[in-house]
Amino acid sequence: MNSSGILSVVTFVYGIAAFLYLVSWIFKKKTPGRLATWTAYAALIGNITGIGMRWAESYQLGYGRAPLSNLYESLIFFSAMIAAVYLFVEKKYHNRVIGAFTMPLAFLAIAYASLSPSISDRIQPLLPALKSNWLIVHVVTCFIGYAAFTIAFGISIMYLIKERDLAGKNAFLDQFLTAPELDELNYQMIMFGFLFLSVGIITGAVWANSAWGRYWGWDPKETWSLITWFVYATLLHARMTRGWHGRKIAYLSVAGFAAMLFTYFGVNLLPGLHSYGAM
Amino acid sequence: MNSKQQSSFTLNDIFSFFASVRLTVIVLLTLAVTSVIGTLIPQNQAHEDYFDAYGEVLYRLFSVLDFFDMYRSWWFQFLLLLLVINIIVCSFDRFPAAWKIISGSPVFQLSRFQKSSCQRKISIPSSFDNLQTHIEKTLSGKTKKIQIEHEGERYWMWGEKGRWTRIGVYIVHLSVVFLLAGGLIGSFFGFDGAVNIPEGEAVRNIRLFNSGKLLGLDFEVRCDKFSISFYETGAPSEYRSTLTILEEGIPVLTRDIIVNDPLSYKGINFFQSSYGTLPSQNLILSFRSTASGMEYREKISPGQTVTIPEGLGTFMIKAFNQDQKFMGRSIGNAFVGTLTTNGNEPVEVILPIKFPNFDKMRKGDVIVSVAESENRYYTGLQVTSDPGVWVVYTGFILMIAGCIVAFFMSHQQFCIEIKADGASSAISIYGIANKNKIAMKRKIDMIAEDLIKSLRQL
Numbered sequence: 001m002n003s004s005g006i007l008s009v010v011t012f013v014y015g016i017a018a019f020l021y022l023v024s025w026i027f028k029k030k031t032p033g034r035l036a037t038w039t040a041y042a043a044l045i046g047n048i049t050g051i052g053m054r055w056a057e058s059y060q061l062g063y064g065r066a067p068l069s070n071l072y073e074s075l076i077f078f079s080a081m082i083a084a085v086y087l088f089v090e091k092k093y094h095n096r097v098i099g100a101f102t103m104p105l106a107f108l109a110i111a112y113a114s115l116s117p118s119i120s121d122r123i124q125p126l127l128p129a130l131k132s133n134w135l136i137v138h139v140v141t142c143f144i145g146y147a148a149f150t151i152a153f154g155i156s157i158m159y160l161i162k163e164r165d166l167a168g169k170n171a172f173l174d175q176f177l178t179a180p181e182l183d184e185l186n187y188q189m190i191m192f193g194f195l196f197l198s199v200g201i202i203t204g205a206v207w208a209n210s211a212w213g214r215y216w217g218w219d220p221k222e223t224w225s226l227i228t229w230f231v232y233a234t235l236l237h238a239r240m241t242r243g244w245h246g247r248k249i250a251y252l253s254v255a256g257f258a259a260m261l262f263t264y265f266g267v268n269l270l271p272g273l274h275s276y277g278a279m
Numbered sequence: 280m281n282s283k284q285q286s287s288f289t290l291n292d293i294f295s296f297f298a299s300v301r302l303t304v305i306v307l308l309t310l311a312v313t314s315v316i317g318t319l320i321p322q323n324q325a326h327e328d329y330f331d332a333y334g335e336v337l338y339r340l341f342s343v344l345d346f347f348d349m350y351r352s353w354w355f356q357f358l359l360l361l362l363v364i365n366i367i368v369c370s371f372d373r374f375p376a377a378w379k380i381i382s383g384s385p386v387f388q389l390s391r392f393q394k395s396s397c398q399r400k401i402s403i404p405s406s407f408d409n410l411q412t413h414i415e416k417t418l419s420g421k422t423k424k425i426q427i428e429h430e431g432e433r434y435w436m437w438g439e440k441g442r443w444t445r446i447g448v449y450i451v452h453l454s455v456v457f458l459l460a461g462g463l464i465g466s467f468f469g470f471d472g473a474v475n476i477p478e479g480e481a482v483r484n485i486r487l488f489n490s491g492k493l494l495g496l497d498f499e500v501r502c503d504k505f506s507i508s509f510y511e512t513g514a515p516s517e518y519r520s521t522l523t524i525l526e527e528g529i530p531v532l533t534r535d536i537i538v539n540d541p542l543s544y545k546g547i548n549f550f551q552s553s554y555g556t557l558p559s560q561n562l563i564l565s566f567r568s569t570a571s572g573m574e575y576r577e578k579i580s581p582g583q584t585v586t587i588p589e590g591l592g593t594f595m596i597k598a599f600n601q602d603q604k605f606m607g608r609s610i611g612n613a614f615v616g617t618l619t620t621n622g623n624e625p626v627e628v629i630l631p632i633k634f635p636n637f638d639k640m641r642k643g644d645v646i647v648s649v650a651e652s653e654n655r656y657y658t659g660l661q662v663t664s665d666p667g668v669w670v671v672y673t674g675f676i677l678m679i680a681g682c683i684v685a686f687f688m689s690h691q692q693f694c695i696e697i698k699a700d701g702a703s704s705a706i707s708i709y710g711i712a713n714k715n716k717i718a719m720k721r722k723i724d725m726i727a728e729d730l731i732k733s734l735r736q737l
């Protein structure tokens with residue numbers, strides 16, 4: 001089986017993991033929860049294996065390049081990062097409900113890559129401008145940041161739900177972390193994401209400087225990554241001002257996630273240089 | 280007296296306005312929202328195109344608001360300036376106090392520990408030996424040095440680490456100032472231009488992008504060779520130029536450049552950005568008569584006219600196209616000529632170099648093709664100079680380092696109080712952290728569990 005085949009199977013494994021997390025939350029059962037965790041680990045390992053195989057296949061085709069240069073490859077890397085960051089959080093906070101809100105997002109990312117007819121999984125050679133080690137660091141750090149923001153988005157949604165029920169009347173919400181814990185975890189994820197997005201933007205700038213002699217050119221993709229960065233920088237500071245706690249922070253996190261999604265998918269609707277999403 | 284007080288009151292007001300995080304939130308959000316505009320309106324296009332696209336009213340409005348070059352507009356630059364002022368004033372406001380803590384040495388203040396929200400009390404038998412060694416073991420790694428204070432029946436073991444990490448956010452903020460300062464230096468003292476150099480030739484002047492003016496360098500650049508390699512799919516895999524720098528005609532440096540690997544000389548960088556083909560000045564055309572089947576070869580230069588034997592007319596080379604289109608597809612380099620036969624209108628003939636049989640399609644009395652030509656490449660270089668780039672890169676490093684410190688490290692203080700109380704000792708464990716209190720709570724719990732565990736092992 002080639003890497004695309006494995007990754008199609010992995011897509012379904014992610015689907016099962018997401019389903020089990022939801023079942024474990026809704027029916028408050030331990031066994032599906034434990035199964036969900038194992039399935040998620042299996043999906044992550046399969047996902048990473050698929051990426052590794054794709055790398056090897058590119059060498060067999062004589063291109064020899066890291067599998068990080070088109071929409072398909074970035075999406076499968078994205079799903080792996082979401083799963084990895086989530087599993088780290090699960091290990092640290094011992095709470096599987098977060099999985100019910102984030103694992104479906106990992107599934108969506110890889111399902112979009114595997115199932116959308118408009119996304120090609122062919123391994124193509126690199127354009128000369130994309131041959132750079134900075135590019136690899138750039139893509140890897142950006143997507144680790146994106147994954148952290150994705151988890152933060154899931155947590156923010158949980159916060160917004162939980163915060164309406166502080167009295168604890170709704171039985172579906174009693175397995176959630178408390179609202180202050182969710183708020184703190186959201187903040188931790190955003191700091192983590194902000195660091196990686198910063199490194200991602202910086203390595204992108206260094207790469208642009210080595211390819212075109214300018215580190216910043218206000219092309220739409222660059223500008224949108226900066227907009228995302230501004231939104232999260234706003235959030236970091238808003239948290240320190242009075243009247244901006246809790247719900248407003250969660251809304252800002254959702255806004256930052258929307259800006260991130262636009263940076264990733266939407267910018268291709270605008271004119272520019274970046275090739276992700278060029279299907 | 281009164282008026283003086285009032286004026287100092289307003290000065291203070293202005294100061295606290297510029298020092299406030301509220302202003303930061305507003306400016307950062309405004310930057311985020313306004314930056315969208317320049318991604319929806321393509322920047323720096325021809326004004327006629329804007330006029331056609333948006334109509335007169337919108338065109339006027341956008342023009343006044345500088346939306347066609349918004350990232351360089353006065354109002355956008357003003358927002359960036361406001362951010363820098365905000366950072367500087369805010370740092371002036373807070374740094375002295377922070378520095379006092381950072382440079383000060385730790386002082387034991389029991390009341391601060393007692394007020395902390397991270398604390399836990401446990402009780403253990405007084406018979407517990409070596410309590411101090413156990414506590415030292417659990418605290419090791421969490422503090423730099425453990426100090427002991429006594430007072431009657433009570434004593435405290437306390438310590439701290441990470442005092443210096445309070446500087447992290449100041450480094451992040453300084454990095455933002457570096458980035459904008461570096462950008463400013465670049466825009467004042469740098470330039471960005473382009474030059475095309477035919478193989479074998481040297482140039483001194485480059486054309487600037489912004490003004491369109493020529494800029495003379497104080498050395499010459501020669502292109503010795505240009506080459507392209509392709510993948511099996513036909514997609515280009517590498518563009519390579521061999522460049523030589525000449526100082527007063529004498530070669531001082533020769534190097535190959537490829538797309539991600541520019542040449543830098545005296546602070547000026549040469550990037551591979553495009554290429555093209557220059558037509559051969561002397562080429563040999565082949566004329567094959569369909570009537571007799573004879574082939575005639577004639578030397579010709581662009582602009583020159585030759586007479587074809589057998590009375591088949593005259594032929595002139597009129598142009599050279601690097602990217603000739605035929606039925607919507609590119610057929611590469613091609614000469615374009617005019618064939619004039621007696622009594623007929625002149626016809627245009629396309630001579631693609633890669634396809635010598637192309638002209639057969641015209642079904643004329645004579646089939647024209649290029650038999651020999653020596654086309655040269657020229658390399659297209661982007662030429663830039665940016666003396667601010669090292670300031671920006673310093674900013675990059677400061678930002679990453681500062682963020683790591685600000686986000687993941689904190690100033691942590693621990694104190695364990697031991698109070699002998701008859702048969703048992705009351706132990707209180709306190710922790711103070713300047714951020715991530717939840718993690719601190721967990722640490723305090725861990726210390727308590729550690730002590731309880733080592734108690735059980737006895």
Ligand code: HEM
Pocket residue numbers: 191233236237240297298299300303362363365366369370448451452455682685686
């Ligand atoms: C683009 C500009 C800026 C960036 C990237 C930035 C970045 C940061 C970062 C990463 C933190 C640490 C946040 C945390 O630990 O959660 C921080 C904290 C802070 N920032 Fe900024 N900042 C910027 C502008 C400003 C400005 C203009 C002010 C002026 C008021 C400001 C005031 C503060 C304050 C007071 C803190 C908290 C310091 C502390 O924890 O003691 N920031 N900033």
